[in-house]
Amino acid sequence: MQRKHLVAILAAAALPAFAFNYETLVKNAESTDGKAPISSIWQDKNGKALAAAMSEEAIAAFTESEEAAMKLLSSVKPAYATDPLDAFRIAEVTHWVMVDSDSSWYEFWREHRGSNRRVWTEALLATASGATDDYVKIFCLDQLRWCAFPCQAERVGLVGAGGSKAVGDFAQMVARELKGDRIGAAR
Secondary structure, X not given: OHHHHHHHHHXXXXXXXXXXXXXXXXXXXXXXXXXXXXXXXXXXXXXXXXXXHOOHHHHHHOOOOHHHHHHHHOOOOOOOOOOHHHHHHHHHHHHHHHOOOOOOOOOOOOOOHHHHHHXXXXXXXXXXXXXXXXXXXXXXXXXXXXXXXXXHXXXXXXXXXXXXXXXXXXXXXXXXXXXXXXXXXXX
């Protein structure tokens, strides 16, 4: 019985300390110099611009040609210096190419997102392969993790060749996931 009381007293004493730390964290995040705001704060302040940039037509335009996809991916900068709007666009394009469109097989005149997915993944591979910065490589590899085709796994694994150990390990992990060869998976 005494142990339960002790635990309750310690928990009650610790609660204000955790609440204070959280409040301090949020206040500090809101009072940043604007160079690197927390994503949720940036979203709140730029909601209208974000909504306009995320329209179906705007996102689809980035997958219509290799040039359009490469232009967007060229905005990825080293060490978290990428414009947040571009980072959101890139993530949304990756999501967009993975979602089935409303068109059916018999609507042959409507464009299907599968062809757009090929353009997007090839642009991601080209950007990752040509990047000299580890952050840019890992950023592109993370997008490929979600949308690359299994047949691209070998090329994804080669992105890390000759680079840092972190990039090499991540590239190999993404390649394994694309092949379905996950740790602990039945063989």
